[in-house]
Each structure stands twice: as structure tokens, then as C-alpha cells.
Amino acid sequence: MTDDAAAPTCLARPLPGPGDDRAGGCAAARGVDGRPLHAAALKFFWGPMDCGKSTMALQMNYNHARQGRRGLVTTRIDRSLGPQVTTRIGLAHEAIEVTDGLDLRDLVRSAWAEGVRVDYLICDEASFYDLEHVEQMAELVDKFDVDVYAFGLATDFRSCLFPAAQRLFELADEVARIQVEVLCWCGREGLLNARVVQGRVVREGAQVVIGDTVDTADVRYQVLCRRHYRSGDLGPRA
Numbered sequence: 001m002t003d004d005a006a007a008p009t010c011l012a013r014p015l016p017g018p019g020d021d022r023a024g025g026c027a028a029a030r031g032v033d034g035r036p037l038h039a040a041a042l043k044f045f046w047g048p049m050d051c052g053k054s055t056m057a058l059q060m061n062y063n064h065a066r067q068g069r070r071g072l073v074t075t076r077i078d079r080s081l082g083p084q085v086t087t088r089i090g091l092a093h094e095a096i097e098v099t100d101g102l103d104l105r106d107l108v109r110s111a112w113a114e115g116v117r118v119d120y121l122i123c124d125e126a127s128f129y130d131l132e133h134v135e136q137m138a139e140l141v142d143k144f145d146v147d148v149y150a151f152g153l154a155t156d157f158r159s160c161l162f163p164a165a166q167r168l169f170e171l172a173d174e175v176a177r178i179q180v181e182v183l184c185w186c187g188r189e190g191l192l193n194a195r196v197v198q199g200r201v202v203r204e205g206a207q208v209v210i211g212d213t214v215d216t217a218d219v220r221y222q223v224l225c226r227r228h229y230r231s232g233d234l235g236p237r238a
Contacts, residue, residue, distance in 0.1 A: 070119050
């Protein structure tokens with residue numbers, strides 16, 4: 001076997017080349033952020049309301065940025081109704097609002113064209129994204145070697161999977177339930193997000209309606225165990 005035959009093949013990470021996703025040379029089997037080339041992954045972190053998904057998203061962004069990686073933070077229909085990621089414990093971070101017409105691949109390519117490195121995406125409220133956005137996340141990982149970390153709910157107020165969440169379950173390299181425990185009023189583990197209007201659990205309506213978990217909201221959400229979700233029992237406080 002010759003030395004050339006024994007040498008590992010080095011696949012270049014896509015860099016911002018005009019009109020060519022594959023532009024860029026390769027001197028070593030590592031990208032500009034020091035991680036191995038073609039080691040990117042699509043990861044989906046899910047859980048019910050109040051389990052700390054947005055908090056974890058901001059913590060992950062902080063951890064990666066601290067190590068010199070550069071990323072973009074995106075969201076859709078944040079509770080603040082603004083282009084930012086907010087948490088119920090008071091943390092906030094500016095973000096890019098994901099609209100129907102936004103192409104996540106173009107978002108990364110535009111950043112590269114401006115000389116801005118993008119090593120990863122933080123996609124908060126991912127359950128509200130379109131199916132096309134999830135496909136774009138997978139392509140960013142597979143073709144562009146960009147890590148994508150998605151955070152969101154699994155099921156809606158009817159206990160049915162959000163389409164984007166279902167697709168993330170199908171495509172993600174790694175799926176993890178966030179481990180911060182959320183309790184139903186009875187003390188059992190909270191599993192499902194009930195929509196509450198005028199003090200009653202509702203089971204019909206649009207899949208996405210903006211609300212919060214505070215009692216004063218016109219439309220609010222309450223995490224319940226399966227038993228009390230099915231019975232519509234909101235507990236003695238209600």
C-alpha cells in the first residue's frame with residue numbers, strides 16, 4: 001500500500017464561496033472552529049411548558065460561544081411577541097424571527113457572504129416552525145457541517161404532535177427530553193399542555209394560540225398529568 005493510498009480523504013467544510021456551497025480548501029481534518037469536519041449533528045430537546053427549554057437554549061448558546069464558536073439564535077412566536085428568546089426566569093437574548101418565507105440555509109449563506117462564521121444554530125420554539133424549516137436544518141447539518149440545536153414542545157393542547165416536532169423526532173441525530181421535572185397540581189409528573197379559557201380546559205381551536213402560564217392570561221396553559229389532562233381537572237386552586 002502506498003503512502004497516498006493510506007492517507008485519509010479530507011472533505012472540505014463548506015465555506016462562504018459565492019455561488020458554491022462547496023468552496024474552501026482543506027489542510028486538516030478539522031474545521032475553523034476546531035471540531036472534526038463532518039461531525040455536525042441535529043439535536044432536538046423537548047419537554048412540556050415550564051421545563052426550561054428556552055433557558056437551556058440560551059445556556060447552550062453561551063457555552064458554545066465561550067469556546068470560540070459562533071452561532072445564530074432563531075425563534076418563532078416567542079412569548080414576548082418579539083424577535084428574542086425569553087425565559088420565565090428572566091433571561092433574554094435577541095434572536096432572528098423565523099417567518100414562513102425564511103430559508104435557514106440562506107440565513108447561513110448570507111452570514112458567510114458577509115464574512116461572519118456560523119458554526120451552529122440555536123432554534124428555539126422549534127415546534128412552531130414549518131416542516132420546510134426542519135428539512136433545512138437537516139441539510140445545514142449534512143451539507144454545510146453546521147450544528148443545529150432545536151428546542152420545543154412535542155405535543156399541542158390536544159395532546160397531538162406538532163408537525164415540526166414529529167419531523168424532528170424522525171430526522172434528528174439525537175432526541176433528548178429535558179430533565180427539569182414539571183409537576184401536575186396533584187404531584188404527579190406533568191406531561192401534557194392543557195389550554196385553559198375562562199377556567200376550563202378546551203380541546204378545539206387553532207393549533208397555535210399565544211398564551212402563558214400565568215392565571216391572569218385570557219388564554220393560558222397548564223401542565224397536567226395524563227389523568228387530569230383527560231379529565232380536565234385543573235385542581236383545587238381553579
